[in-house]
Amino acid sequence: MFRWNNDYNQGAHPAILQALQQTNQYAYAGYGLDEWCDKGSLAIKKYLGRTDVDIHFLIGGTQTNYTLISHALRPWQSAVCADCGHINVHETGALEHVGLKILTAPAKDGKLTAEALHAIIAAYRSSNTKEHITEPKLVYLSSPSELGTVYAKSELLAIKHECLQNDLLLFIDGARLGYGLGAKGNDVDLKTVASLADAFYIGGTKCGALFGEALVIVNDALKKHFRASMKQNGGMLAKGWLLGLQFYTLFADGLYFEITKKADEQADRIRDALIKKGIPLCPENRTNQIFASLDAEQEKILAQGHIFEQEGYDPDGRKIVRFCTSWSTDETAVDALIADIESL
Amino acid sequence: MFRWNNDYNQGAHPAILQALQQTNQYAYAGYGLDEWCDKGSLAIKKYLGRTDVDIHFLIGGTQTNYTLISHALRPWQSAVCADCGHINVHETGALEHVGLKILTAPAKDGKLTAEALHAIIAAYRSSNTKEHITEPKLVYLSSPSELGTVYAKSELLAIKHECLQNDLLLFIDGARLGYGLGAKGNDVDLKTVASLADAFYIGGTKCGALFGEALVIVNDALKKHFRASMKQNGGMLAKGWLLGLQFYTLFADGLYFEITKKADEQADRIRDALIKKGIPLCPENRTNQIFASLDAEQEKILAQGHIFEQEGYDPDGRKIVRFCTSWSTDETAVDALIADIESL
Amino acid sequence: MFRWNNDYNQGAHPAILQALQQTNQYAYAGYGLDEWCDKGSLAIKKYLGRTDVDIHFLIGGTQTNYTLISHALRPWQSAVCADCGHINVHETGALEHVGLKILTAPAKDGKLTAEALHAIIAAYRSSNTKEHITEPKLVYLSSPSELGTVYAKSELLAIKHECLQNDLLLFIDGARLGYGLGAKGNDVDLKTVASLADAFYIGGTKCGALFGEALVIVNDALKKHFRASMKQNGGMLAKGWLLGLQFYTLFADGLYFEITKKADEQADRIRDALIKKGIPLCPENRTNQIFASLDAEQEKILAQGHIFEQEGYDPDGRKIVRFCTSWSTDETAVDALIADIESL
């Protein structure tokens, strides 16, 4: 039985366990004020091509999202996201729990469009009772999105343009950023992300680490007191070096890019097999998440050897399922899945 | 240079790293719905002598405190704690951040007393404008306390009596619970804790784990929807089995009790040396945290070979410092510290 | 120039000012614990045909909405409403500000439908990751709605059925309740409202009072500690008798019903004139708010003698405007408006 249901079902890349082992006998300063956090930050900054950013290591995605957004916004302001955005539909109202409203726009293939964003901003700006509504002040987007699609550079530029014209912040959820960077056709690199986002995070949990997200704060206005917000929101790990060390291991020599790219390639192999069989992708993407519509017979057969996730139904009533590859995906597992697809 | 400044400056007990290594190649269900969380829970329940409790694994103490308390209370209710309580003075207002007020009582040796609790409850009950004040509804206490003191069974019983008389919940922060259980003279075991508290947690971060706290919910009324509160408060680890596995490792064969007891014994050796030198303990306790008043000369000498924490000043103007032992404390380091104390 | 832009642009029914005058020399207990609040409650209960409800007098609608809802819900729960619901679009995120998420359903003529509600509940119930989403627990609806439409008894029964089947609370915002009760064709009376809603409020601000909303709590589970929630949310008026007195004046002899019904009748006269001219109503309703599509010429002419509100555009690009009648509408003003409509 092969598990494809998600990309966080295995521990960590062996190099990370090794690093934990090698440092286990040493004592470090607490709460992220240690040398590994410094080294991890430096290793990431090298890929950003700049040192004028603050990097903080948090534990998980939900936590990172609501901590950063609630640090950035005032009570009368709100975050804009696609209706399928993770903060809107999969975080148990965490952002509202700390007092902030989300304004949602219809997504296109899982992505927020500049047009939809523009409409939300325009509605606010043209209102003559602004004090009765919240001020859209921050754009949240995830790339890859919840549907595995990646924002093209042109799409990010169009969104950024709206942000600049209207004084909104841009925050990018990169829980699966590695898989976006490694995707075929992707034209965005870390430097570009850092040049566009006021803050973004580089996901570790789903990309080789045991756990951890590296939040990069680019906008100076968001930097001060962020560690207080981390502590207040339960996001400051006592043994913070465990996070720094993991990101150092992933970024010192580019391991992060290597393993996520490989996962994308394996996903492409599976996608090719699906396409060849005429199985619809919904939507098509080039990252590690594959969404496909299966008929009942196909699903039944594949379920004999593979665990995958149910995602609802397509307009024709066929089941949408998700297969994820990840940094830990074994090539022989992919071979097996492809063989089973070909046999359909 | 030996580090005594805190009890969370080293990774994890070797058995834990070994367990991570051995399971790293296997895939597990996410979000704590895996077999290791089950096994970890069962291992703990064995020591509780009961199975009718819910056990959840969270990442850190602050998070566990505010998640449980905000899950338990309604907006018009408040938590009562000693003025030096961790939720009041070291969590950046995390509980207030999610909307709840703390009522504080003067501590005695770091502990809340039943008398002080009674006074707070009585003030509420005798008020004829109750709707203008918050209802004290939950008692928070940490044992060992922030000053390393342990609540005696009689003290807990007196506090519980107040709770029962006045319909308050009792929540015990056990970030250092292991060191309390292992302390000389302690008359409280896990079964007793579970018989008194509506909820409590067994600290892992400071007691041998890489990170993690095992929250035990005893009161049925607090059980439902707790996983939603965990997610909402950023406390649900994607790879939840990493927590379950660690607690399984610590509790399957009693390792937790063994390593924390040993740390207490090492602390007792240091305390004996201090007492012999006439150095005041403030307050005296039998757990892994040693608070001592040093004069300038003593501090200077000890600082040459040891890192310890500054905690303020005693009434005579001498510096109060903290030495912590932990599960990772090396006996030879203790020997060295004792030798240096004896040389003062 | 006649003002039709809203229904809260004049002080109070003369009987209310008279009552204020007559009581001004007497001293009363504070915070709503006075005889006028008692009398106001009794007067309302007479029309409810029951005494087993709690009635609280708050100052305004937004305040009443978020105070009741946040009193009723737990952090992991959410309120369901139509996408145009007042709590969603006109209260500056007040409900989110106190920590709660809103789930929205597409409205039909400004109203929530049982079908749309069912879909939201079904999505939650069928989810196998419930802890990642909020639990829909309370239905908010306003009747008359923001578009002046009134829920028929059958519509309320269908919504109530969903609530009962799925353990949701039903809360009705009655900021304009009087205009709903008095509307032609309305088949819901106060007894029916009280038999269906767990809580609802009878609007005073827009229906003859200087200010004030009478919140009726029917469900016993919501009654306790509500005054604490009022105080905590800034909704407890020091001189509470000012509210009780106003509602006593409105309900002692049915003045409330009389003046709102008259306003509906005046609105019907205006609607008739619009219909006769072929001016579309959008949507049609029988309460005090008239929404009509005007072309540029029509708008220009009417604007010469009348102030009305801009509400956006209809699909054909014509401007949607709102005319409100109210308890204070003068018949001669209506005559003038009708004459101007007829002249178009």
Add this chain to the structure above:
Amino acid sequence: MFRWNNDYNQGAHPAILQALQQTNQYAYAGYGLDEWCDKGSLAIKKYLGRTDVDIHFLIGGTQTNYTLISHALRPWQSAVCADCGHINVHETGALEHVGLKILTAPAKDGKLTAEALHAIIAAYRSSNTKEHITEPKLVYLSSPSELGTVYAKSELLAIKHECLQNDLLLFIDGARLGYGLGAKGNDVDLKTVASLADAFYIGGTKCGALFGEALVIVNDALKKHFRASMKQNGGMLAKGWLLGLQFYTLFADGLYFEITKKADEQADRIRDALIKKGIPLCPENRTNQIFASLDAEQEKILAQGHIFEQEGYDPDGRKIVRFCTSWSTDETAVDALIADIESL
């Protein structure tokens, strides 16, 4: 029976009811965007001697306090006040409810001292784990205080000095400001208050109005978006002109100062009688609230003809009671009370 229990037990100064009557037939713009709010602001600004402030009219004190403070602070910041401060002890945790922590200092005669404030700030500034505690960022004080004492100019200057040295905001709760301004020996006028406070409010509810508080925002940084915060916190009255009109009536010709001064003078007459009888004042003050220690016999006799408030016990076990005069206090009632005191 005469009522002395509080200063908000009667309606409004007759001039206010008259103004309501005279404007009742006119229609006004909603939400405070009307001419009376403009006129009320201008009338107040005349006494401030400046026009560069924003004035907003809110309904009550609790609402004004938490709305302003939560508008001003970020989540990691806290408000400092005396332990007996109204926001700490009489507002049902309203400030915590919207996410903010209060740091309390021991009061002296109901007042915060610059020394106690300094100690709180110093503790923060000297901390080397600042991210684990909240940043003291705003000073809240009420003048007159909850014990009727007034801050001398020198006391306010000393507190302001601390604020300026450490970048804290100063917010003054003036629920009873009129009684402070009119008190014998007071050396602070409205111009001085406006020169020291970043924001403060002029109480109407207890000083002649039916209800309402005039919030003066002096600091430019606090001005923007405040109306959104008002709406979000339920503090924007639909018929806002009712508030503006009342403050216009009170300030157009100085009525506010006249009626509160007279109340202070009546209180002084009562205090003189108490002192003559050797009845201790606790503490002594010169405003409209009189706190006195009565023995059982004295209390019994006075209770025959007067209603007053119980406030607890003095160190000798005598009951502390409160008598309030107000703008509505009748001179003959004062004569009666004095006669009864003299008869003791």
